[in-house]
Amino acid sequence: MNEPIDEPSATERTWPPLVACWTRAVKQAAENAHQLQQASHPHADPKTHRRQWFGLWGQATEAYLRSSDFLKLLKRHIDTLIDAKLAGDFDPADTRVKAGRLSSDVRALAMSFGQLFPETKSVPNRIHGGGPGGGGGGGVSPQTPDRPSKWATPFEVVYEATPLKLLHFQPAKVRFAEPVLICFALVNRPYILDLKANRSVVRRLLDRGFDVYVIDWGNPDDSDSALRLEDYVCSMLNNAVDFICQRSHSPRLSLLGYCMGGTMSTLYTALHPERIGNLILMAAPIEFDGESGLLNLWARPETFDVDGLIDAFGNCPGEFLQLVFQLMKPVQNFAEKQLSFMENSNNTEFLDDFETIERWSGDTIPIAGETFREFVSMLYQENRLVNNQMVLAGQTIRLAAITCPILLLVAQRDHLVPPESTLAIKERVSSGDVTSLSIEAGHIGLAVGSQAQRNLWPLAAEWIASHSTQR
Known part of the structure; x- marks a missing residue:
């Protein structure tokens, strides 16, 4: 048989x-x-x-x-x-x-x-x-589950709202009234910012005397698939900012966003300009038009069926x-x-x-399905942000509402976010103080590269210091 x-x-x-x-x-x-x-x-x-x-x-x-x-x-x-x-x-x-x-x-x-x-x-x-x-x-x-040992610097979890955790890194002496909040991307895990003592954005900021907080967005499961971009920006990020400002007795803070986290930080700052003293954007996609970046090309609707992917998987794997x-x-x-x-x-x-x-x-993690759907469709496919067509929680995002000093950090060999995508914010905000720093590095090298640690981050930390209130 x-x-x-x-x-x-x-x-x-x-x-x-x-x-x-x-x-x-x-x-x-x-x-x-x-x-x-x-x-x-x-x-x-x-x-x-x-x-x-x-x-x-x-x-x-x-x-x-x-x-x-x-x-x-x-x-x-x-x-x-x-x-x-x-x-x-x-x-x-x-x-x-x-x-x-x-x-x-x-x-x-x-x-x-x-x-x-x-x-x-x-x-x-x-x-x-x-x-x-x-x-x-x-x-x-x-x-693998995230563990404190993956971070080079000790921290304390000071606030939790599943799936978010807020990590606090305290310097030997706090020299500035405004703390720094780092908003990482929803892709991968944030400990890339503190891999080793000599390759740590967190450590460079602590050494300069900043009180540093980092958002760990957690590992979304199936129950988180309905979370939308407005849930992350208007609720979770907003609550983290409120908590930090109350804890530090400061009416505002410096917000540092990396990659997708930089885009989210920009959205938040446009909605709450009174809460952000300085906006620092690391390789943050702002302008999504053009073909200089492969992601812009690959994410077009005729190639990438984002609705089909999320409808099938729930979350983006x-x-x-x-x-x-x-x-x-x-x-x-x-x-x-x-x-x-x-x-x-x-x-x-x-x-x-x-x-x-x-x-x-x-060490990959999924992205909440509806958030991924919105980020791809509204930004990569429709480029709504720079055209004042982005709406979160019923509020239209207008980049012209941003008035605080801005520091733009870009990498010339960034294959994920071309420098011009980040620099495009210059002409669209009302800030009178916009500075950009650039190095010959890739997307990850902007954080952990030896050139970034040696040349870029001392300048970036000094810029934030010069725009902060000394204690």
């Missing part, structure tokens, strides 16, 4: 052709880069030769990531995830299944690069502790976002980074920094 044959799942029917198409594109981009390099730099030393090739390879691959062919592939990829969820391929009660499927996809795409560099095949497991369950491929690892972020810089994430690891395998400090950042990168 013949054994019954299991029908392949939606993902199993679609991943092989997707990976095959990706592999062809990767190899073609690598070949084009090699030919171009041979013509322009035929006699470079091996290490320089490889770095030059990575640069050319990255440019060739990015051209593909902007092509109509890839946008069609990306749409099929996302639609397949939606169909698989609706077909029951994902158990909604088992987040490990969702993580496993998406992480497997990352590993399959990473193998496209690994075929060109066989010596890097063991690197992902070495990064994540070895073994098939140790994460890897593109830095994706299983979710953190693993989905991690996969998207990995694909934006595939040469760097799947090849160049691994070779850097190999080249510095005897450098203890490099390996420690590398592993710490990789583990943070893989």
